[in-house]
Amino acid sequence: MSLQRIRALFKRAKVAPLARAEAQPAAAAACRRRPKRGAEDVILAFLAAKEKGPQQELCFLRAVRRVCHIREWERKTTLPFPKEEVAAKIRDIMLKSFMGLEPRFILSMEAVADLSKFHPPLEPNVQRSIVAWALGMVLGGPPIGSDPAGQALQQEGEEALRRLLRGLIREDPSSGHLFTLLDQLLYWHRVRWPAPRARACALITDLLAATKMPGWNITERDQYGHLVAKLSVSLADPEAEVREKAREVIGQLLRLQQKEQGRSKKTISWEEDPERPWMESYAHLIAAAEVFGGHLSERQRLSFQEAALEDALSLDGRWVREGGLLVLLSLLGQARALLEEEEIEDLRSNLSALLYNIWRGREVPPEIAALLPSSDE
Template identity: 75%
Template sequence: MAEKHLKILQRLRALFKRAKVAPRAGGEVQPAAAAACRRRPKRGAAECIAHFLAAKDTGPRQDRAFLQAVRGFCHGRERSLPSCKQRIAEKIRDIMHKSFLALEARLVGCMEAVAELSKFHPPLRTDLRQSIVAWALGMVLGGPPIQADPAGQALQQKAEEALRRMLRGLIREDPSAGHLDTLLDQLLYWLRVSWPAPRARAAALLRDVLLDACKMPGLNISSQHTFGHVVAKLSVSLADPEAEVREKAREVFGQLMQLQQKKQGRSQFTWEEDPERPWRESYAHLITAAEVFGGHLSARQRLSLQEAALEDALSLDGRWVREGGLLVLLSLLGQARALLEEEEEIEDLRSNLSALLYNMWRGREVPPEIAALLPSSDE
């Protein structure tokens, strides 16, 4: 009898080792759940998700199985998720936070899973969505440098594509003005960091996000009261010291101008060139953008543009940010182009701008129109 029981135990042990049977108790996701995902895509994915949500501690293997299960389930024609969407997103966020030393394929899988998860309603909680987006932007745009080998470059490109898909999905999930404003603020932050590469990537990503947002029915960013804030913050990038950032910023403004042309019945817009003094082009582009948009903004939008430009002029960011903010203010007052035309050298222009900025900081002789925008001493 004992020999018979021993054979039964040996057979059960063999079944466990081959992942034919999964333990009933909660804990680490077992290989059986991952195998079920492959054998029965829909039902297996739901089981894998449920196992993972019940688990306390997971490793890389279980994380990958869970992300694959989420993507596999969302690819189907199911109308509802097998578990709470918020809980699934929280687990994805926790997995994302495990990638903080370097960009990993696991982070790419997280962004792809969020993109698929965004197909289901209700939308994610605002704080959860902001946390996911902030971490993804930090790792993809400003994370540790990627090695120059082909594998590292391929991973960076794949991560940027996954980030675009994730942001596109989140916009479609919640095509509201408040959501778009928050998302644009997160992207505009990366346009003033010290490192050139993140700024260029952020400008390209902002271009794609605006293009997706403009395609959403009923979501016209040029009609929002915060549109002036976006114009002011983006205008500064037209004078960025990096040519790649300036080029992408012009592409973004091209999209915004296209919307404005349709709204105002304008036919075309071109960036002016100055071959004899090429250093003037970026400043001229900034002034032109401020003049064109400033003349077609509502009173509330114009106020948001003034506030954002003043914030840049008084900020501690890069020199081009402070100078750009001041030029936007002077453009609204009709004084920027005359200041640009009277200077023959870039150093002369920068000296004048530096003097004006110093006076603004010290509260000395400041043009009355700009002084009216400055915070009072009590503030």
């Protein structure tokens, strides 16, 4: 058909031109449907397959993220596949990465973070195992060294872990769930290697920022006393970087408590002591314990005491035992006198004698003796 003939047909309205405004959305929708359907097929095929290699696992993880992004764009609240089963498969993939961080592991964390945007919440045991393995690999994995590629991978892993934890909080926005995640982080807050302790402290700061969500009040729960005691002990950490992050966390927690309880603002004095720099961390720890201790409920106070005593009797490290004892004595009003010593050896000698008495269950304040296990236990 000649060009002139086509033009004549258009002029006579026998052929209607395409409506451009309508054609584009229709074409876009068709494009979205095609990859969505393909991604869903990949997921279902992976769930049904018995043999799965690394390449199939990568395709599966990318497909999960693809479907999640499309469903989020469509403002859907559920997924077209069994979320729990998919999460369990992702956990199995994560468990294969035991030699160190790798792109597959990071992609797994990203996929779980995407899944967390949809109902229903993950089953607690599956979630707990995912978080435990993610923390172990990112915080406690093999040392990276000075390799630029390894350092970049470590940074990418930390960012993915942060998004994972934020996503899980968004999935179940309750203070009880927050304390469950914080408990897992507190383990890494006390390991013997300084780098994981600093990273765990930074993640705790990030999680506490989630408590700005309306309806949350973690300071009313009994576990709050336990959390305060554990975080206060880190003010005596031998590493300056960890102490700095611990001060940041404690300040954040104090502001949160004051806001939720409607109290006047009171800050903790992080004063320096040029003549006795070794005393600063002990003074900061005692100051924090005293400020928080005066605003705990009876059950929170008991939780606080039990957590401090647990640290005082622990085998984690000398600084943990000394810090736990000072936190405990601060609540009893008996810690300030220990700061009068002029030499660190004298202070540590006094603390060692007090710890020995606690271990032996003799010559201790009655408030501490009441917390000690009986001889039958």
